Amino acid sequence: MNFKRPRGTADILPDDQPYWGKVYNTARKVAHQFGYRRIDTPTFEDTNLFERGVGNETDIVQKEMYSFDDHGGDMITLRPEGTASVCRAYIENGMHNLPQPVRLFYAAAMFRYERPQAGRVRQFHQFGVEAIGDPSPEVDAEVIELGWKYIADLGIKDVTLRINSLGDAEGRADYINDLDKYFLGVVDQLPKVDQDRLKRAPLRVLDSKARETQALADAAPKSVDYITGEAKEHWEVLLVLLDNLKQAYPDFSYTVDHRLVRGLDYYNRTVFEFEPADAGSQGTLIAGGRYDPLMGILGGQETPGIGFAGGLERLIMELKKQELPVKASKGPDVVVVTLGDAGSAGSTLAAGLRAKDISTVLAPKRSMKAQMRYANSQNALNVVILGDREVENGVASVKSLGEGGAQSEVTLDAAAIAEHVRSTGNQ
Numbered sequence: 001m002n003f004k005r006p007r008g009t010a011d012i013l014p015d016d017q018p019y020w021g022k023v024y025n026t027a028r029k030v031a032h033q034f035g036y037r038r039i040d041t042p043t044f045e046d047t048n049l050f051e052r053g054v055g056n057e058t059d060i061v062q063k064e065m066y067s068f069d070d071h072g073g074d075m076i077t078l079r080p081e082g083t084a085s086v087c088r089a090y091i092e093n094g095m096h097n098l099p100q101p102v103r104l105f106y107a108a109a110m111f112r113y114e115r116p117q118a119g120r121v122r123q124f125h126q127f128g129v130e131a132i133g134d135p136s137p138e139v140d141a142e143v144i145e146l147g148w149k150y151i152a153d154l155g156i157k158d159v160t161l162r163i164n165s166l167g168d169a170e171g172r173a174d175y176i177n178d179l180d181k182y183f184l185g186v187v188d189q190l191p192k193v194d195q196d197r198l199k200r201a202p203l204r205v206l207d208s209k210a211r212e213t214q215a216l217a218d219a220a221p222k223s224v225d226y227i228t229g230e231a232k233e234h235w236e237v238l239l240v241l242l243d244n245l246k247q248a249y250p251d252f253s254y255t256v257d258h259r260l261v262r263g264l265d266y267y268n269r270t271v272f273e274f275e276p277a278d279a280g281s282q283g284t285l286i287a288g289g290r291y292d293p294l295m296g297i298l299g300g301q302e303t304p305g306i307g308f309a310g311g312l313e314r315l316i317m318e319l320k321k322q323e324l325p326v327k328a329s330k331g332p333d334v335v336v337v338t339l340g341d342a343g344s345a346g347s348t349l350a351a352g353l354r355a356k357d358i359s360t361v362l363a364p365k366r367s368m369k370a371q372m373r374y375a376n377s378q379n380a381l382n383v384v385i386l387g388d389r390e391v392e393n394g395v396a397s398v399k400s401l402g403e404g405g406a407q408s409e410v411t412l413d414a415a416a417i418a419e420h421v422r423s424t425g426n427q
Protein backbone atom coordinates (compact mmCIF):
# COMPACT_ATOMS: atom_id res chain seq x y z
CA MET A 1 0.00 0.00 0.00
CA ASN A 2 1.36 3.36 -1.06
CA PHE A 3 -0.46 6.33 0.46
CA LYS A 4 -0.41 9.70 -1.23
CA ARG A 5 -1.76 13.00 -0.03
CA PRO A 6 -5.11 13.94 -1.60
CA ARG A 7 -4.91 15.85 -4.89
CA GLY A 8 -4.66 19.59 -4.41
CA THR A 9 -3.21 19.38 -0.91
CA ALA A 10 0.35 19.97 0.24
CA ASP A 11 2.74 18.87 2.94
CA ILE A 12 4.40 22.01 4.24
CA LEU A 13 7.86 20.71 5.10
CA PRO A 14 10.23 22.31 7.63
CA ASP A 15 12.36 23.95 4.92
CA ASP A 16 9.31 25.81 3.64
CA GLN A 17 8.16 26.95 7.08
CA PRO A 18 10.16 30.21 7.08
CA TYR A 19 7.90 31.41 4.25
CA TRP A 20 4.81 30.48 6.21
CA GLY A 21 6.26 32.14 9.31
CA LYS A 22 6.75 35.30 7.29
CA VAL A 23 3.21 35.52 5.86
CA TYR A 24 1.61 34.68 9.23
CA ASN A 25 3.83 36.93 11.34
CA THR A 26 3.46 39.87 8.97
CA ALA A 27 -0.32 39.34 8.91
CA ARG A 28 -0.48 39.39 12.71
CA LYS A 29 1.74 42.45 12.91
CA VAL A 30 -0.14 44.48 10.32
CA ALA A 31 -3.55 43.46 11.70
CA HIS A 32 -2.41 44.63 15.13
CA GLN A 33 -1.17 47.95 13.70
CA PHE A 34 -4.69 48.61 12.39
CA GLY A 35 -6.47 47.43 15.55
CA TYR A 36 -7.85 44.16 14.14
CA ARG A 37 -8.25 41.33 16.65
CA ARG A 38 -8.01 37.65 15.91
CA ILE A 39 -11.04 35.41 15.56
CA ASP A 40 -11.03 31.65 14.96
CA THR A 41 -14.17 29.92 13.78
CA PRO A 42 -14.72 26.17 13.25
CA THR A 43 -13.24 24.42 10.23
CA PHE A 44 -16.70 23.14 9.32
CA GLU A 45 -20.11 24.75 9.45
CA ASP A 46 -23.71 24.00 8.56
CA THR A 47 -23.87 23.72 4.75
CA ASN A 48 -26.79 26.20 4.70
CA LEU A 49 -24.53 28.93 6.04
CA PHE A 50 -22.47 28.89 2.85
CA GLU A 51 -25.40 28.28 0.51
CA ARG A 52 -27.00 31.40 1.94
CA GLY A 53 -23.98 33.45 2.78
CA VAL A 54 -21.80 32.79 -0.26
CA GLY A 55 -24.67 32.55 -2.72
CA ASN A 56 -26.17 29.77 -4.80
CA GLU A 57 -24.96 31.26 -8.07
CA THR A 58 -21.29 31.22 -7.14
CA ASP A 59 -18.74 28.68 -8.36
CA ILE A 60 -18.09 27.90 -4.71
CA VAL A 61 -21.61 26.71 -3.94
CA GLN A 62 -22.27 25.31 -7.41
CA LYS A 63 -19.32 22.96 -7.56
CA GLU A 64 -16.54 23.58 -5.08
CA MET A 65 -17.81 22.70 -1.62
CA TYR A 66 -16.67 19.73 0.41
CA SER A 67 -20.00 18.77 1.93
CA PHE A 68 -21.00 15.64 3.76
CA ASP A 69 -23.69 14.20 5.90
CA ASP A 70 -22.21 13.72 9.37
CA HIS A 71 -23.15 10.73 11.51
CA GLY A 72 -25.97 12.69 13.11
CA GLY A 73 -27.68 13.44 9.80
CA ASP A 74 -26.60 17.10 9.59
CA MET A 75 -25.19 18.52 6.35
CA ILE A 76 -21.75 19.88 7.05
CA THR A 77 -19.31 21.77 4.78
CA LEU A 78 -15.60 22.36 5.19
CA ARG A 79 -15.40 26.14 5.03
CA PRO A 80 -14.60 27.44 1.53
CA GLU A 81 -14.05 31.02 2.75
CA GLY A 82 -14.06 33.00 5.98
CA THR A 83 -16.54 35.86 5.75
CA ALA A 84 -19.77 33.87 6.17
CA SER A 85 -18.34 32.17 9.27
CA VAL A 86 -17.16 35.45 10.79
CA CYS A 87 -20.58 37.02 10.22
CA ARG A 88 -22.28 33.96 11.70
CA ALA A 89 -20.01 34.32 14.75
CA TYR A 90 -20.72 38.06 14.95
CA ILE A 91 -24.46 37.40 15.07
CA GLU A 92 -24.30 34.34 17.33
CA ASN A 93 -22.03 36.03 19.86
CA GLY A 94 -24.01 39.26 19.97
CA MET A 95 -21.09 41.34 18.74
CA HIS A 96 -23.52 44.08 17.69
CA ASN A 97 -23.54 44.92 21.40
CA LEU A 98 -19.84 45.80 21.26
CA PRO A 99 -18.64 49.28 20.28
CA GLN A 100 -18.80 49.43 16.46
CA PRO A 101 -17.04 48.85 14.18
CA VAL A 102 -15.71 45.48 15.27
CA ARG A 103 -12.37 44.83 13.57
CA LEU A 104 -11.47 41.16 13.17
CA PHE A 105 -8.89 39.05 11.36
CA TYR A 106 -8.37 35.36 10.73
CA ALA A 107 -5.71 33.13 9.22
CA ALA A 108 -6.95 29.66 8.42
CA ALA A 109 -7.24 26.77 5.98
CA MET A 110 -10.04 26.86 3.39
CA PHE A 111 -11.33 24.01 1.23
CA ARG A 112 -12.59 24.11 -2.34
CA TYR A 113 -12.94 21.29 -4.80
CA GLU A 114 -11.16 22.90 -7.76
CA ARG A 115 -8.94 21.70 -10.57
CA PRO A 116 -5.48 21.90 -9.00
CA GLN A 117 -2.85 24.00 -10.77
CA ALA A 118 -0.17 26.47 -9.73
CA GLY A 119 -1.76 28.87 -7.22
CA ARG A 120 -5.01 26.91 -7.12
CA VAL A 121 -5.29 24.06 -4.66
CA ARG A 122 -8.02 22.28 -2.74
CA GLN A 123 -6.82 23.05 0.75
CA PHE A 124 -5.44 26.57 0.84
CA HIS A 125 -4.89 29.23 3.46
CA GLN A 126 -6.17 32.74 3.79
CA PHE A 127 -5.39 35.77 5.87
CA GLY A 128 -8.57 37.79 6.03
CA VAL A 129 -9.85 40.90 7.78
CA GLU A 130 -13.40 42.10 8.40
CA ALA A 131 -14.51 45.53 9.65
CA ILE A 132 -18.11 45.17 10.72
CA GLY A 133 -20.60 47.82 11.79
CA ASP A 134 -19.50 50.99 9.99
CA PRO A 135 -20.85 52.00 6.57
CA SER A 136 -18.47 54.89 5.94
CA PRO A 137 -15.96 55.04 3.07
CA GLU A 138 -13.17 55.76 5.59
CA VAL A 139 -13.41 52.11 6.61
CA ASP A 140 -13.19 51.00 2.96
CA ALA A 141 -10.03 53.08 2.59
CA GLU A 142 -8.65 51.58 5.82
CA VAL A 143 -9.21 47.99 4.70
CA ILE A 144 -7.60 48.71 1.32
CA GLU A 145 -4.69 50.42 3.10
CA LEU A 146 -4.29 47.34 5.31
CA GLY A 147 -4.04 45.10 2.25
CA TRP A 148 -1.56 47.47 0.67
CA LYS A 149 0.61 47.58 3.79
CA TYR A 150 0.52 43.81 4.16
CA ILE A 151 1.88 43.32 0.66
CA ALA A 152 4.41 46.13 1.10
CA ASP A 153 5.62 44.75 4.45
CA LEU A 154 6.10 41.34 2.86
CA GLY A 155 8.40 43.14 0.42
CA ILE A 156 6.35 42.19 -2.64
CA LYS A 157 6.78 44.69 -5.47
CA ASP A 158 4.83 45.59 -8.61
CA VAL A 159 1.38 44.81 -7.35
CA THR A 160 -1.59 46.60 -8.86
CA LEU A 161 -4.70 47.50 -6.94
CA ARG A 162 -7.92 47.49 -8.95
CA ILE A 163 -11.16 48.82 -7.55
CA ASN A 164 -14.74 49.17 -8.70
CA SER A 165 -18.13 49.97 -7.23
CA LEU A 166 -21.09 47.67 -7.75
CA GLY A 167 -23.47 50.19 -6.21
CA ASP A 168 -26.36 48.99 -4.08
CA ALA A 169 -28.74 46.14 -4.84
CA GLU A 170 -31.73 48.47 -5.33
CA GLY A 171 -29.99 50.53 -7.99
CA ARG A 172 -28.42 47.59 -9.75
CA ALA A 173 -31.42 46.45 -11.79
CA ASP A 174 -30.90 49.01 -14.56
CA TYR A 175 -27.27 48.16 -14.82
CA ILE A 176 -27.83 44.41 -14.94
CA ASN A 177 -30.51 44.99 -17.53
CA ASP A 178 -28.19 46.93 -19.83
CA LEU A 179 -25.35 44.52 -19.19
CA ASP A 180 -27.59 41.62 -20.09
CA LYS A 181 -28.70 43.40 -23.27
CA TYR A 182 -25.10 44.11 -24.21
CA PHE A 183 -23.94 40.52 -23.76
CA LEU A 184 -27.03 39.11 -25.48
CA GLY A 185 -26.04 41.23 -28.46
CA VAL A 186 -22.70 39.39 -28.66
CA VAL A 187 -23.86 36.06 -27.24
CA ASP A 188 -22.58 34.11 -30.27
CA GLN A 189 -19.05 35.19 -29.47
CA LEU A 190 -19.22 33.98 -25.85
CA PRO A 191 -17.94 30.53 -24.89
CA LYS A 192 -20.53 28.07 -23.61
CA VAL A 193 -19.70 28.64 -19.90
CA ASP A 194 -20.31 32.34 -20.25
CA GLN A 195 -23.52 31.83 -22.20
CA ASP A 196 -24.72 29.79 -19.23
CA ARG A 197 -23.46 32.39 -16.78
CA LEU A 198 -25.30 35.08 -18.68
CA LYS A 199 -28.55 33.23 -18.05
CA ARG A 200 -27.87 32.86 -14.33
CA ALA A 201 -25.86 35.95 -13.36
CA PRO A 202 -24.91 38.51 -16.04
CA LEU A 203 -22.59 40.31 -13.61
CA ARG A 204 -20.42 37.20 -13.36
CA VAL A 205 -19.74 37.26 -17.10
CA LEU A 206 -17.51 40.29 -16.45
CA ASP A 207 -15.43 38.07 -14.17
CA SER A 208 -14.90 35.42 -16.86
CA LYS A 209 -11.46 33.91 -17.27
CA ALA A 210 -12.05 33.32 -21.01
CA ARG A 211 -10.04 35.65 -23.20
CA GLU A 212 -12.83 36.15 -25.77
CA THR A 213 -15.20 37.22 -23.03
CA GLN A 214 -12.67 39.52 -21.42
CA ALA A 215 -12.25 41.50 -24.63
CA LEU A 216 -16.01 41.87 -24.93
CA ALA A 217 -16.34 42.75 -21.26
CA ASP A 218 -13.98 45.70 -21.72
CA ALA A 219 -16.59 47.45 -23.83
CA ALA A 220 -19.56 46.47 -21.64
CA PRO A 221 -21.61 49.06 -19.70
CA LYS A 222 -19.84 50.22 -16.54
CA SER A 223 -21.31 49.84 -13.10
CA VAL A 224 -19.94 53.19 -11.88
CA ASP A 225 -21.96 54.96 -14.59
CA TYR A 226 -25.14 53.62 -13.03
CA ILE A 227 -24.62 54.25 -9.33
CA THR A 228 -26.59 57.06 -7.76
CA GLY A 229 -27.36 58.68 -4.42
CA GLU A 230 -25.49 57.47 -1.35
CA ALA A 231 -23.64 54.76 -3.24
CA LYS A 232 -22.27 57.34 -5.66
CA GLU A 233 -21.29 59.69 -2.86
CA HIS A 234 -19.60 56.79 -1.04
CA TRP A 235 -17.62 55.94 -4.17
CA GLU A 236 -16.53 59.53 -4.76
CA VAL A 237 -15.39 60.01 -1.17
CA LEU A 238 -13.51 56.72 -1.34
CA LEU A 239 -11.59 57.84 -4.44
CA VAL A 240 -10.50 61.02 -2.62
CA LEU A 241 -9.44 59.03 0.44
CA LEU A 242 -7.43 56.68 -1.75
CA ASP A 243 -5.75 59.60 -3.48
CA ASN A 244 -4.85 60.92 -0.03
CA LEU A 245 -3.21 57.60 0.88
CA LYS A 246 -0.34 58.66 -1.36
CA GLN A 247 0.74 61.11 1.33
CA ALA A 248 1.55 58.25 3.69
CA TYR A 249 2.48 55.70 1.02
CA PRO A 250 4.22 57.46 -1.89
CA ASP A 251 4.12 54.28 -4.01
CA PHE A 252 0.39 53.78 -3.52
CA SER A 253 -1.66 53.67 -6.69
CA TYR A 254 -4.86 52.11 -7.96
CA THR A 255 -6.83 51.78 -11.14
CA VAL A 256 -10.58 51.68 -11.55
CA ASP A 257 -11.45 48.44 -13.34
CA HIS A 258 -14.98 48.22 -14.68
CA ARG A 259 -14.68 44.47 -15.15
CA LEU A 260 -14.02 43.82 -11.51
CA VAL A 261 -16.86 42.05 -9.74
CA ARG A 262 -16.50 39.54 -6.97
CA GLY A 263 -17.23 35.86 -7.30
CA LEU A 264 -19.35 35.94 -4.18
CA ASP A 265 -22.89 37.22 -4.44
CA TYR A 266 -23.19 39.30 -1.30
CA TYR A 267 -20.91 42.17 -2.26
CA ASN A 268 -22.15 45.72 -2.76
CA ARG A 269 -20.44 49.04 -3.39
CA THR A 270 -16.67 48.77 -3.10
CA VAL A 271 -14.84 45.76 -4.57
CA PHE A 272 -11.07 45.51 -4.96
CA GLU A 273 -8.24 43.15 -5.82
CA PHE A 274 -4.48 43.17 -5.50
CA GLU A 275 -2.70 41.44 -8.34
CA PRO A 276 0.92 41.09 -9.42
CA ALA A 277 1.59 43.07 -12.60
CA ASP A 278 2.14 39.96 -14.74
CA ALA A 279 -0.68 37.90 -13.22
CA GLY A 280 -2.45 35.10 -15.03
CA SER A 281 -5.84 33.79 -13.98
CA GLN A 282 -4.42 32.40 -10.74
CA GLY A 283 -2.82 35.73 -9.96
CA THR A 284 -5.08 37.52 -7.54
CA LEU A 285 -3.30 37.79 -4.21
CA ILE A 286 -5.98 39.57 -2.20
CA ALA A 287 -9.62 40.11 -3.01
CA GLY A 288 -12.22 41.97 -1.03
CA GLY A 289 -15.15 44.25 -0.85
CA ARG A 290 -18.12 45.59 1.02
CA TYR A 291 -20.93 43.22 1.93
CA ASP A 292 -23.60 45.32 3.64
CA PRO A 293 -26.49 42.92 2.78
CA LEU A 294 -24.81 39.83 4.22
CA MET A 295 -25.75 40.09 7.90
CA GLY A 296 -29.41 40.44 6.96
CA ILE A 297 -29.16 37.48 4.58
CA LEU A 298 -27.79 35.41 7.47
CA GLY A 299 -30.65 36.37 9.76
CA GLY A 300 -28.87 39.04 11.78
CA GLN A 301 -29.83 42.66 12.08
CA GLU A 302 -28.75 44.78 9.10
CA THR A 303 -25.09 45.59 9.74
CA PRO A 304 -22.62 46.91 7.17
CA GLY A 305 -19.30 45.16 6.68
CA ILE A 306 -16.20 45.18 4.52
CA GLY A 307 -13.19 42.90 4.34
CA PHE A 308 -10.70 41.04 2.23
CA ALA A 309 -9.07 37.64 2.00
CA GLY A 310 -5.54 37.01 0.79
CA GLY A 311 -4.32 33.64 -0.43
CA LEU A 312 -1.18 32.68 1.48
CA GLU A 313 -0.03 30.09 -1.09
CA ARG A 314 -0.14 32.77 -3.78
CA LEU A 315 1.64 35.33 -1.61
CA ILE A 316 4.37 32.77 -0.91
CA MET A 317 4.66 31.99 -4.63
CA GLU A 318 5.20 35.69 -5.20
CA LEU A 319 7.78 35.93 -2.38
CA LYS A 320 9.70 33.12 -4.08
CA LYS A 321 9.28 34.53 -7.56
CA GLN A 322 10.66 37.88 -6.43
CA GLU A 323 13.42 36.06 -4.52
CA LEU A 324 12.62 37.88 -1.30
CA PRO A 325 14.66 36.79 1.70
CA VAL A 326 13.09 34.95 4.59
CA LYS A 327 14.70 34.30 7.93
CA ALA A 328 16.08 30.76 7.97
CA SER A 329 14.96 28.92 11.06
CA LYS A 330 17.62 28.90 13.75
CA GLY A 331 19.42 25.69 14.61
CA PRO A 332 19.68 24.40 18.19
CA ASP A 333 22.09 26.05 20.62
CA VAL A 334 23.64 22.68 21.40
CA VAL A 335 23.94 19.24 19.88
CA VAL A 336 25.14 16.69 22.43
CA VAL A 337 27.62 14.19 20.98
CA THR A 338 28.27 11.08 23.08
CA LEU A 339 30.87 8.36 22.73
CA GLY A 340 31.35 5.01 24.45
CA ASP A 341 29.04 4.57 27.42
CA ALA A 342 28.26 8.30 27.81
CA GLY A 343 24.81 7.99 26.19
CA SER A 344 22.76 8.27 29.34
CA ALA A 345 24.93 11.07 30.76
CA GLY A 346 24.36 12.91 27.45
CA SER A 347 20.63 12.41 27.70
CA THR A 348 20.56 13.71 31.29
CA LEU A 349 22.68 16.71 30.30
CA ALA A 350 20.35 17.48 27.36
CA ALA A 351 17.35 17.55 29.72
CA GLY A 352 19.26 19.81 32.12
CA LEU A 353 20.15 22.23 29.31
CA ARG A 354 16.60 22.38 28.00
CA ALA A 355 15.35 23.04 31.52
CA LYS A 356 17.68 26.07 31.46
CA ASP A 357 16.17 27.21 28.12
CA ILE A 358 19.13 26.14 25.99
CA SER A 359 17.73 24.43 22.89
CA THR A 360 19.41 21.04 22.77
CA VAL A 361 19.34 18.06 20.44
CA LEU A 362 20.90 14.64 20.96
CA ALA A 363 23.06 13.33 18.13
CA PRO A 364 22.33 9.71 17.14
CA LYS A 365 24.69 7.18 18.74
CA ARG A 366 27.09 6.67 15.87
CA SER A 367 30.69 7.48 15.06
CA MET A 368 32.13 10.81 16.15
CA LYS A 369 32.30 11.88 12.52
CA ALA A 370 28.67 10.95 11.83
CA GLN A 371 27.56 12.82 14.96
CA MET A 372 29.48 15.94 13.97
CA ARG A 373 27.94 15.74 10.51
CA TYR A 374 24.52 15.51 12.16
CA ALA A 375 25.27 18.60 14.30
CA ASN A 376 26.22 20.54 11.18
CA SER A 377 23.10 19.37 9.34
CA GLN A 378 20.99 20.80 12.19
CA ASN A 379 22.80 24.17 11.99
CA ALA A 380 23.81 23.77 15.63
CA LEU A 381 25.71 26.62 17.23
CA ASN A 382 27.72 24.37 19.57
CA VAL A 383 28.45 20.74 20.18
CA VAL A 384 28.99 19.33 23.64
CA ILE A 385 31.15 16.20 23.45
CA LEU A 386 30.91 13.57 26.17
CA GLY A 387 32.97 10.40 26.26
CA ASP A 388 33.74 7.95 29.06
CA ARG A 389 36.77 10.03 30.10
CA GLU A 390 34.72 13.24 30.32
CA VAL A 391 32.02 11.58 32.39
CA GLU A 392 34.65 10.13 34.75
CA ASN A 393 36.39 13.51 35.16
CA GLY A 394 33.16 15.53 35.39
CA VAL A 395 33.97 17.76 32.44
CA ALA A 396 32.55 18.26 28.98
CA SER A 397 34.18 19.53 25.86
CA VAL A 398 32.17 22.44 24.40
CA LYS A 399 33.00 23.36 20.82
CA SER A 400 31.57 26.31 18.97
CA LEU A 401 30.59 25.53 15.38
CA GLY A 402 30.64 29.23 14.53
CA GLU A 403 33.56 31.18 13.15
CA GLY A 404 36.80 30.55 15.05
CA GLY A 405 35.39 27.33 16.45
CA ALA A 406 36.73 27.80 20.00
CA GLN A 407 36.79 24.68 22.15
CA SER A 408 36.71 24.72 25.99
CA GLU A 409 36.52 22.27 28.85
CA VAL A 410 33.54 23.07 31.05
CA THR A 411 32.33 21.39 34.26
CA LEU A 412 29.86 18.63 33.38
CA ASP A 413 26.91 20.43 34.86
CA ALA A 414 23.88 21.79 32.99
CA ALA A 415 23.97 25.19 34.73
CA ALA A 416 27.69 25.65 34.00
CA ILE A 417 27.38 24.62 30.37
CA ALA A 418 24.27 26.79 29.88
CA GLU A 419 26.17 29.72 31.36
CA HIS A 420 29.16 29.05 29.11
CA VAL A 421 27.01 28.81 25.97
CA ARG A 422 25.27 32.06 26.87
CA SER A 423 28.44 33.95 27.72
CA THR A 424 30.15 33.00 24.46
CA GLY A 425 27.26 34.67 22.69
CA ASN A 426 26.45 31.55 20.80
CA GLN A 427 23.02 31.10 22.18
Ligand code: ATP
Nearest residue numbers: 114119120121124263284285286287309310311314
Ligand atom coordinates in the same frame (compact mmCIF):
# COMPACT_ATOMS: atom_id res chain seq x y z
P1 ATP B 1 -10.30 32.96 -8.28
O1 ATP B 1 -11.01 33.88 -9.23
O2 ATP B 1 -8.81 32.97 -8.43
O3 ATP B 1 -10.89 31.59 -8.22
P2 ATP B 1 -11.89 33.68 -6.06
O4 ATP B 1 -12.67 34.85 -6.49
O5 ATP B 1 -12.52 32.35 -6.03
O6 ATP B 1 -10.51 33.61 -6.87
P3 ATP B 1 -11.84 34.53 -3.32
O7 ATP B 1 -12.92 33.63 -2.91
O8 ATP B 1 -12.10 35.97 -3.41
O9 ATP B 1 -11.20 33.99 -4.67
O10 ATP B 1 -10.58 34.27 -2.37
C1 ATP B 1 -9.64 35.29 -2.04
C2 ATP B 1 -8.24 34.85 -2.33
O11 ATP B 1 -8.00 33.52 -1.86
C3 ATP B 1 -7.88 34.76 -3.80
O12 ATP B 1 -7.54 36.01 -4.29
C4 ATP B 1 -6.68 33.83 -3.77
O13 ATP B 1 -5.51 34.53 -3.39
C5 ATP B 1 -7.06 32.87 -2.71
N1 ATP B 1 -7.66 31.65 -3.28
C6 ATP B 1 -8.94 31.45 -3.65
N2 ATP B 1 -9.11 30.20 -4.11
C7 ATP B 1 -7.90 29.58 -4.00
C8 ATP B 1 -7.42 28.26 -4.29
N3 ATP B 1 -8.22 27.31 -4.75
N4 ATP B 1 -6.11 27.99 -4.06
C9 ATP B 1 -5.29 28.93 -3.58
N5 ATP B 1 -5.68 30.18 -3.27
C10 ATP B 1 -6.97 30.51 -3.48
Ligand code: MG
Nearest residue numbers: 059060114263
Ligand atom coordinates in the same frame (compact mmCIF):
# COMPACT_ATOMS: atom_id res chain seq x y z
MG1 MG C 1 -12.49 30.71 -7.31
